[in-house]
Amino acid sequence: MDQGLYSQDELSLVPELALNLLRGCGNPTGFANLQLGDVVVDFGSGGGIDVILAAHKVGSRGRVIGIDFASQMIERAKQTVAEMGFQDRNIELRVSDMTRTQLPDRFADVVISNCVINLCPDKDAVYQEAFRILGPKGRLAISDIALTEEINPKLREGFQSIWAGCLGGAIPEEEYWQVVQRAGFEGIQIVARHTLTHEELETMACCPGDDFTPSPAIEHVAAVQEKVTSVKFTAVKRFHIDKEHQFPDQTEGKKEGGLRG
Ligand SMILES: C[S@@+](CC[C@H](N)C(=O)[O-])C[C@H]1O[C@@H](n2cnc3c(N)ncnc32)[C@H](O)[C@@H]1O
Known part of the structure; x- marks a missing residue:
């Protein structure tokens, strides 16, 4: 199975600064099937x-919103x-927590995320927020980390x-799919998966970089080896649930603006 990572062509589109800060575990824009005009x-x-790569794909009629709760990261992305x-x-x-984006209901066509949701202790809140901001045909393209064995x-x-360490919040994979479904998504398609190597675990445990986070001891990394997987998947918003929620139709405002907060 393809590991769902960036191609050389994609990497050549991105400036050095963003490449140096790259701490993802996949390439969500590579499998999100983004269309011109999509709101991501x-x-x-x-x-x-991924903001840059998404902007390439959705073109000038599309729109891309990057959410990060670390103002330093937002500054660098700017x-x-x-x-x-x-x-x-x-x-x-925008500096914001992904569990409380302050974006309007049904704002987006696609929510992407690359190696972040595993960090959040409340994954239900993350996926409920994604569900809320996605339109009726909204979809997810997520690259994340899960455990194949308890640690x-x-x-x-x-x-x-460890601040923003990428492993601490990872949950068992089965539990992960339950969270996604509980939030109202269906049709989960695993696009790629990959058991993390020692080197990858080391990098992930001190993301987004040595200047932010101390490295873990080698033996600690060794103890989780073979137990951590990177999973890339898509899923779609379950439409009848959206109807039950009876959100007011905000489709008209969504491309023109309408950002709250
Ligand atoms: C592992 S890095 C991944 C960054 C980027 N997606 C990439 O692929 O390079 C995790 C990022 O998620 C941010 N983050 C962690 N928890 C968050 C939360 N609850 N809300 C918003 N951003 C969060 C961190 O500040 C950090 O920039």
């Missing part, structure tokens, strides 16, 4: 690589967008205490 929201946009000369594109980078709770706690 990136949960945990980091240095902005630099990236400026370096690309993409200021004229409909790109917005020692003490070790897990250690990883959790």
Whole structure:
């Protein structure tokens, strides 16, 4: 199975700054089937690589919103967008928590995320927020981390205490799919999966970089080896649930603006 990573062509589109901050575990825009004009929201946009690649795909009639709760990351992503000369594109980078984006209901066509949701202790809240902001035919294209075997709770706690460490919040894969379905998504399609190597685990445990997060001890990384998988998947919003929620139709406002907060 293809690992769902970036192609050389895609990487050549992205400035050095964003490549240096790249801490993803996949390439969500590569399998999101983005269309010209789509409105895309990136949960945990980091240095902005997926925002840039999404902007390429949705064109000038589309719109891309990068959400990250770390203001330093948003600042760096803004630099990236400026370096690309993409200021004229409909790109917005907002400091916000992905569980409370303050975006309107039914705002987006696609929610993407790259190696972020595993960090959040309340994954139900993340997927409920994605459900809320997606329109009736909305879809997810997510690259994330899950556990194929339980890891020692003490070790897990250690990883959790590391700021933005990518492993601490990972949950067992079966539980993960339940969260996605409980939020109202269906048709989960696994696009690619990959058991993380020692090197990848090391990088992930101290993301978004050594200058932000101390590295974990080698033996701690070794103890989780073969137990962590990177999973790339798509899913769609279950329409009848949306009807039950009876959200007012906001389709008209969504492309013109209408961002709250
Ligand atoms: C592993 S990095 C991934 C960054 C980017 N998606 C990439 O592929 O390079 C995780 C990012 O998610 C952000 N993040 C973590 N939890 C978040 C939350 N609850 N809401 C918004 N951003 C969050 C961090 O600040 C960090 O920039």
